[in-house]
Amino acid sequence: MEALFQSYTRLLNSVETKHYRYLYHQIDWSNRLIGIKGARGTGKTTLLLQHIVENFSDKSKALYVSLDNIWFAQNTLLDLVDYFQAHGGTHLFLDEVHRYPNWSVELKNIYDSYPDLYVVFTGSSILEIYRSNADLSRRAVTYHLQGLSFREFLNFENNLNLKPFALEDILQNHQNIAGEIIAKIKVLPEFKKYLEYGYYPFYKEGIKVYPLRLQNVVNTILENDLPAVENIEYVTVHKIKKMLMIVASLVPFSPNVAKLSAEIETNRANAVRYLDYLQKAGLTINLMSSKKGMSLMNKPDKMYLDNTNLQYALAISGVNEGNLRETFFANQMNGLHQMSASKQGDFLVNDKYLFEVGGAGKSFKQIKNIKNSFIVVDKTETGFGNKIPLWLFGLMY
Structure with a gap:
């Protein structure tokens, strides 16, 4: 004692x-x-x-x-x-x-x-x-x-006191919000750092060893935490690890459950359950279409790693910028708002707002004439109209 x-x-x-x-x-x-x-x-x-x-x-x-x-x-x-x-x-x-x-x-x-x-x-x-x-x-x-938001990272790294903004504030007033922040700090270099190592607070204990520590965290989640909660055997843990690495190499990933089941040598029901475990463990974000009911028997329409730091730590063949952009948006929105996959854009939020995420030159072609639709662009400090900088969506919590 x-x-x-x-x-x-x-x-x-x-x-x-x-x-x-x-x-x-x-x-x-x-x-x-x-x-x-x-x-x-x-x-x-x-x-x-x-x-x-x-x-x-x-x-x-x-x-x-x-x-x-x-x-x-x-x-x-x-x-x-x-x-x-x-x-x-x-x-x-x-x-x-x-x-x-x-x-x-x-x-x-x-x-x-x-x-x-x-x-x-x-x-x-x-x-x-x-x-x-x-x-x-x-x-x-x-x-x-949740892990650190981009807002928290900015505050921690630069001794700022930025308050969170509601989604509707960002959509309606993003130019003024961005203007106030970029007057205080060069935000894009900070955003690049955050994408690589800013999500888990232990980055402060050493950036050089951060990827290795993050890999160890993933192993601990799968080898210790998951079996403690779900009472699964080691052979199942090994299959889930293999599944995670497949997802990490392909995200954004639209699962083919039959093919995935064959690759990890299990049946369809188990494969869908393992996908659910990965999301609950905070390792992936699994999105359904808005028309599909939430059910353990439904496979997700689209999958992402939970956050961009995991992409840097787990991606064997390097990090794709397009994947990073979508992962960041999904991660910062997840938990605060209802999100679903959309065929017209990348994300449907609260069954109301449609978002297409891309680079600075992204156009409205794919979501043209759709009410409450927005382009979310990377590597841009400020936006205009319904074109909003990606980093601003990291200020919501």
């Missing part, structure tokens, strides 16, 4: 409190049970530690613990809670809950049996709270943490 408290103290002493992720101020920390999901490496641990540092003058009232700690090999979460509350603890912060067997059942019991205890837990983006053994959806308030 003492080792857990020593580790907690060391982490508090090393946490950075200069920059805060967008989600930090959106969380209602007064709830008794809070869940924070997100892909590995997006900053969930730092977010918890920052909250403790900023809000607990008496640090003994709070405790941060990672549930993959070896201490839990011979002790239970309930053992920890009994001790913690008996010694005056009031707020427990639990990291990596998906690595702890029966985590949902024990959290339910803690919530019901310790009415004075506040618990915040984090887990893989794969977690489905409502499908857990104890169905915590009626008890826990859940949030999802």
Whole structure:
């Protein structure tokens, strides 16, 4: 038990409190049970530690613990809670809950049996709270943490204080927004950096080793996090890895499930399920057409790697600029708005706005005379009318 408290103290002493992720101020920390999901490496641990540092003058009232700690090999979460509350603890912060067997059942019991205890837990983006053994959806308030937006990257790198803009603000007022920002900074060189290494906060620990670290994160997600949540065997993990590399070499990718199934030696149902795993793990973005209902049995119409940094880390044959553009747009829009694939343009957003993404010379030919249609262009500081710079869509969160 003492080792857990020593580790907690060391982490508090090393946490950075200069920059805060967008989600930090959106969380209602007064709830008794809070869940924070997100892909590995997006900053969930730092977010918890920052909250403790900023809000607990008496640090003994709070405790941060990672549930993959070896201490839990011979002790239970309930053992920890009994001790913690008996010694005056009031707020427990639990990291990596998906690595702890029966985590949902024990959290339910803690919530019901310790009415004075506040618990915040984090887990893989794969977690489905409502499908857990104890169905915590009626008890826990859940949030999802995405990787750094381009806005956050600009703020972190240049000591700016840019606020997020709603999609409608960007569509209607993009010239003024762009003008205010480019008056402060050369935005296109910063955008190029972001595309290569700005999505995961750990880039600050070393840009040269960033691609290797990102490859290690992908391996950890597939080899440890996914089996912990979905109870799959190593042979399945190997097939999913192979599938990811196929997708990475072809994105944007319109899956041929019969061909894909043959390449990874599985049946159609498994192949479609594995595609779903990759998206839930934060490794791909899978888009359906707006006319197709969301179903596990439906294959996506188009697939992207989740973010441009993954393209740089995983693409064996180099990075294609067209792929980068579309991936960035899909990533920054994903999670904030409903997105679907479109035959007339690249993306249909909220069943209302049609976007075609391209280089600076992209024309309206493909989406001519379509209401609420926009051209999104790369390598351009400012736009005009319905032609909007790509980088501006990184300011939405």
